Amino acid sequence: MMRALLLDRPGPPSSCVGEAPRPAPGVGEVLVRVDAVGLNPVDYQLASGGHPLWTYPHIPGLDIAGVVEDAGPGPEPRVPTGTRVVWHQDLRRPGGLAAYATAPTDVLAVVPPGVGMAAAASLPCAGMTAYQAVVRRLRATRGQYALVQGASGGVGGFAVQLLAAAGATVIATASPSNHAYVRGLSADAVLDYRRDDLGAVLRAATEGRGFDAVVDTVSPASAAQGLRLLRHAGGLAAVAGRPSLDIVEPFGIAPSLHEIALGAAYTHGDVGSRADLAVMLTELLRLVDEGALTPLPIETVRLADAPDALERLAGRHVRGKIVVRLEEPSPA
Template sequence: MSAVYDEITMLSLAQERAGAPLTLVDLAIPQPGPGQVRIKVEAIGLNPVDADLVASGNSEWSWPHVPILDAAGVVDAIGDDVTEWRAGDRVAAHGDLRATGAAAQFAIFGGEVLARIPDGVSFIEAAAAPCAGMTAYQAVHRRLDVRSGQSILITGATGGVGGFAVQLASQAGAHVIALASHGHEDVMRLGASEVIDYRAADATEQVLAANDGRGLDAIVDAVSSASATRHLAMLRYAGGIACIAGLPDLHAIASFGISPSVHEIALGAAYSHGEDRHRRDLSVMLTDLLGRVADGRLVVPIAQVIGLDGIDAALTGMRERHTRGKIVAVVKR
């Protein structure tokens, strides 16, 4: 193991039990085990899943627990059996929700899930990309395999996942129809051909009219199980729906009719139920995303930059649905 930091404790944000406030504490700097890499954290990306986990906890956590899944920083120490990384490499990653998180000056990740941050991409941009970006990537490319000439509906288009999905589907050549209650011009700039207010009484009719009255090839639903159920019938024969926030009730459509494919998107399952190849694909997806940021094809919507001491309030806002765009926390030394 090679290390470039000689202190023994680090400033961390932790909670004593599920639902308890997050407080700044000094904890021991973790040491990487075989296959692991320690990074000196520069920026932390916040996501709704972090807010939910801080509120509910996880049975595999020990206390005090350091939360937050997404981080960007510099490789600081390397465990045995790691050959692809060196101290000083700029990297980003999405972590295992069962493990100690990244809301600290140092964090541990498996070497196989890290992605290199290209020149020209900031730590803030890199930290904002993993969870939302890879969720959208997995939906659009890995599950739905969206292609040029297809039509796709994306709900929650002003959210983190929805915004990335609009861009990725548009870049794949699809006709993108988005649902959002506000920010329509912003969503159009991301690549949507039409943006429709989901609150409109005739929203379904507007979506189908935007696709020349035909069913859709694909749907990315980033809102809820009820939303996925409501939109399921818009699919054409053999169309697919990727569900970010809950599966649809298949009783809403007739059996042996449109024959849809239904996909559940769960990045965390790559750790809990996946194999090494699934975890390595986290690195592949994030590397592609960061490359698109570097060459200007992908916009990372940063709504707010805060410090570690602002994370607790930011996560509360997420649970109350008071945030738009990505919130990133910068780690001070």
């Protein structure tokens, strides 16, 4: 048996620390002793609604960092025992808020010696979502104008950094209390998202030409505003719900719309889609290790405090990342 955070039903996190069976790795899988788990808004959303394939009690937590302790049957695993790893878990499986978790070897990224486990656990969901949006889909380049809506959260914070590193002029929206923080992430300007004249001020920030790239992390309504602010042939990456293209004139600005759905690599992708999760995460870890990408501010909490942390994430005003640090597991 092992210590774990257990959800007893769908709804607001009503979990408590209890005992759960220690998982056994299957073919092509490894058993990982969990060190840290990064929390994300999706964890709260999943806890609230549940999933048809879950059985209760369910262990939440999708962004997991730990040490490989054992391997399932089959050929020698690609990741040896004792390796520090991090991954984004398939949401249909039990998560990482427990002493141990299992994962397929092909989704694991090796944590470099210079990167701490809390920093590694803060990367997968938010970092890979931002990487998909900025690097894979929008392909931001020097000289472009880029907008990040909801820049103080996890995805927004990484998106600001990746856009700035690509050479774009980065305009961001956030609440006033977070303006200094977002500027510190390399945003060129930060505006209050509640301004009545926000659309006009944002367009003026591009000298009237419109944005080449928009990353929206807020809502479909916010994404719709971003869509209207694109220049001809600009692109929008929608993280929190896509807008309808019908709000812009056909054969006008000819925008591209990119829906970012990281976990769909498991539910709708193939083997290559899942392996690409490890590719992206390995690249993010390399950037962190080399100092080219800065982990967002991390608040660490205990396993027992994870439900309260998820409640705070639901308010969408958490700055940076919350990471749960697991105590040393008790003997099996």
